[in-house]
Amino acid sequence: MFVDLTAAYGTVWHHGLTCKLLQLLPDRHMVHMIKEMVGNRSFTLTTGNCQRSRLRRLKNGIPQGSVLAPLLFSICISDLPTTISRNFSYADDLAIMHADGDWQAVEGTLSKDMATLGEYLQTWKLKLSTMKTVSAVFHLNKEAKHELKVSFNNETMPLCSEPKYLGVTMDRSLTYRRHLESLRKKLTSHVALLRCLAGSRWGAGATTLRTATLALVHSNAEYCAPVWCRSTPTRLIDPTINDILRIVTGCLRPAPAVNIPILAGIQPAELRRSGVTLSLGRRAMESGHLLQSALTRP
Numbered sequence: 001m002f003v004d005l006t007a008a009y010g011t012v013w014h015h016g017l018t019c020k021l022l023q024l025l026p027d028r029h030m031v032h033m034i035k036e037m038v039g040n041r042s043f044t045l046t047t048g049n050c051q052r053s054r055l056r057r058l059k060n061g062i063p064q065g066s067v068l069a070p071l072l073f074s075i076c077i078s079d080l081p082t083t084i085s086r087n088f089s090y091a092d093d094l095a096i097m098h099a100d101g102d103w104q105a106v107e108g109t110l111s112k113d114m115a116t117l118g119e120y121l122q123t124w125k126l127k128l129s130t131m132k133t134v135s136a137v138f139h140l141n142k143e144a145k146h147e148l149k150v151s152f153n154n155e156t157m158p159l160c161s162e163p164k165y166l167g168v169t170m171d172r173s174l175t176y177r178r179h180l181e182s183l184r185k186k187l188t189s190h191v192a193l194l195r196c197l198a199g200s201r202w203g204a205g206a207t208t209l210r211t212a213t214l215a216l217v218h219s220n221a222e223y224c225a226p227v228w229c230r231s232t233p234t235r236l237i238d239p240t241i242n243d244i245l246r247i248v249t250g251c252l253r254p255a256p257a258v259n260i261p262i263l264a265g266i267q268p269a270e271l272r273r274s275g276v277t278l279s280l281g282r283r284a285m286e287s288g289h290l291l292q293s294a295l296t297r298p
């Protein structure tokens with residue numbers, strides 16, 4: 001289940017947030033300062049004919065776009081109730097997952113956990129979006145087409161065959177083909193941008209093009225790479241990356257692809273993805289990391 005909250009940041013209950021901050025922070029002066037930053041905000045409404053409403057004070061919500069907002073929201077939901085399913089949260093992106101050999105057991109467990117989450121959200125004045133909260137099935141055989149009937153408040157949650165979570169599009173067998181196809185299109189647009197930089201009158205140098213490639217291309221091409229880098233469709237993005245490196249080095253298309261990363265001074269895409277995966281593995285072995293239990297399981 002992928003849980004979506006309606007206007008998550010805009011509906012944060014100030015009084016509830018203050019109570020949770022007092023439990024976490026020993027300094028009341030710090031809590032008071034945060035309370036003033038969050039609560040001391042007002043707004044007016046201006047219509048098309050320049051009529052303006054009177055000043056009103058915001059009673060809920062935290063400033064969106066600020067560095068502090070995701071942290072405050074994480075504190076707001078830090079005491080999510082224990083569920084039978086495993087729950088995952090990153091700021092306002094929530095998900096619960098349950099595995100079982102019986103479809104009825106899965107549906108019953110998820111429905112029960114959704115009711116538990118619903119009570120919690122109602123207590124802390126957060127609202128669950130029944131239109132955007134979706135269920136998904138991940139399975140390797142034809143049973144993956146089974147439509148889950150997970151209910152919440154006597155309403156069946158919609159089923160999504162390719163849900164998107166934290167910017168990664170997933171499919172029923174977790175091949176990540178749709179995600180990698182979308183990533184290839186995004187990288188192709190960067191090819192056009194770098195070609196304009198390389199062909200401009202002032203002539204961007206190799207150093208500038210290399211820096212732009214690392215910032216625009218590889219940062220996107222390696223996002224969540226440990227999740228999908230072992231998938232077969234990963235090869236879809238490598239030719240596009242090679243085209244970009246040809247622009248950086250000035251090599252023509254007949255040049256062997258294996259030599260282009262060396263000339264550009266950038267590791268091959270496969271090695272960079274492996275490096276990112278190994279780095280995550282080392283961090284996951286550290287104490288307290290989310291993935292430590294999965295890697296140290298006997």
